[in-house]
Amino acid sequence: MSEDDAFVDKLPTFGRPFDSLAESEQPSLVWFDRGKFYLTFEGCSRGPSPLTMGAQDTLPVAAAFTETVNAFFKGADPNKCVVKVTGEMVLSFPAGITRHFANNPSPAVLTFSITNYSRLEHVLPNPQLLCCDSSVTIPNTDCKTFWVNMPSLMTHLKKVAEQKPQATYYNVDMLKYQVSAQGLTSTPLNLAASWRCEPTSTDLRIDYKYNGNAMTTPVALNNVQFLIPVDGGVSKLQAVLPPAAWNAEQKRILWKIPDISQKSENGGVGSLLARFQLLEGPSKPSPLAVQFTSEGSTLSGCDIELAGPGYRFSLIKKRFAAGKYLADN
Numbered sequence: 001m002s003e004d005d006a007f008v009d010k011l012p013t014f015g016r017p018f019d020s021l022a023e024s025e026q027p028s029l030v031w032f033d034r035g036k037f038y039l040t041f042e043g044c045s046r047g048p049s050p051l052t053m054g055a056q057d058t059l060p061v062a063a064a065f066t067e068t069v070n071a072f073f074k075g076a077d078p079n080k081c082v083v084k085v086t087g088e089m090v091l092s093f094p095a096g097i098t099r100h101f102a103n104n105p106s107p108a109v110l111t112f113s114i115t116n117y118s119r120l121e122h123v124l125p126n127p128q129l130l131c132c133d134s135s136v137t138i139p140n141t142d143c144k145t146f147w148v149n150m151p152s153l154m155t156h157l158k159k160v161a162e163q164k165p166q167a168t169y170y171n172v173d174m175l176k177y178q179v180s181a182q183g184l185t186s187t188p189l190n191l192a193a194s195w196r197c198e199p200t201s202t203d204l205r206i207d208y209k210y211n212g213n214a215m216t217t218p219v220a221l222n223n224v225q226f227l228i229p230v231d232g233g234v235s236k237l238q239a240v241l242p243p244a245a246w247n248a249e250q251k252r253i254l255w256k257i258p259d260i261s262q263k264s265e266n267g268g269v270g271s272l273l274a275r276f277q278l279l280e281g282p283s284k285p286s287p288l289a290v291q292f293t294s295e296g297s298t299l300s301g302c303d304i305e306l307a308g309p310g311y312r313f314s315l316i317k318k319r320f321a322a323g324k325y326l327a328d329n
Contacts, residue, residue, distance in 0.1 A: 085179035108310025210268025220261035233280030
């Protein structure tokens with residue numbers, strides 16, 4: 001097995017199991033950990049309150065696509081870039097919908113289509129709640145239609161309401177998927193790390209390039225962090241451009257850039273440079289780890305549309321973040 005194959009095998013697959021369906025306690029957008037979004041929604045209800053709406057009113061539903069991009073860059077060779085993009089689609093229901101369902105035990109079936117479906121592979125619908133007919137295709141369209149098992153959904157939401165009586169919205173995992181990736185062109189931030197290791201000094205150079213073509217709609221990469229360990233007994237940072245933070249205890253250097261986009265200097269193309277004076281050199285090159293988040297777009301280009309009556313989308317969120325995003329010498 002090659003290093004690249006081993007890297008792919010170690011990448012995370014589809015995150016949480018479906019039996020750990022999440023629900024929110026506060027109506028806000030929340031970060032969880034290491035590029036993984038756990039979602040709640042704010043201000044997504046418009047029109048009649050779901051607490052008082054009648055059977056003829058449409059029910060508000062929010063949706064969110066969250067994708068994680070994992071990438072491994074080897075030197076400056078684009079052919080050695082390994083990429084894996086996974087994602088999930090979550091629906092969020094206002095807590096008052098449980099009372100509506102209690103008063104209307106035979107609601108309209110929630111039916112929706114995922115567009116740009118051909119960009120997805122290894123799609124895993126929630127087996128407890130979601131149905132589709134794999135034999136039905138719509139000519140000249142690139143979408144897949146799903147419908148929700150309403151009795152199962154109502155049972156699930158009722159259970160959540162009993163467990164979390166103060167919750168404002170209930171989040172339900174609907175789809176997990178992998179995105180068809182095309183190597184370097186599928187990475188929103190191209191990387192190349194190079195080292196020059198001498199007995200008494202180490203020169204480190206990191207080149208990066210924003211790639212808006214990897215996204216459906218080019219959006220900024222936010223809170224970008226470049227973290228890399230440097231051994232060899234660093235005694236002094238002789239030159240660092242742009243400024244960075246050196247942690248002597250953890251023996252690593254960290255650059256932080258608030259955002260990188262096509263509006264950045266040089267169109268989002270830049271370099272990070274550092275020279276280290278050593279007492280116990282030479283250094284051994286270490287992998288560079290990069291983190292970032294992004295709002296308002298996805299790497300898959302997928303979207304969601306209602307395919308039946310009775311509901312309306314009050315909010316659709318799209319976002320992605322770096323997972324294991326590494327570059328080696």
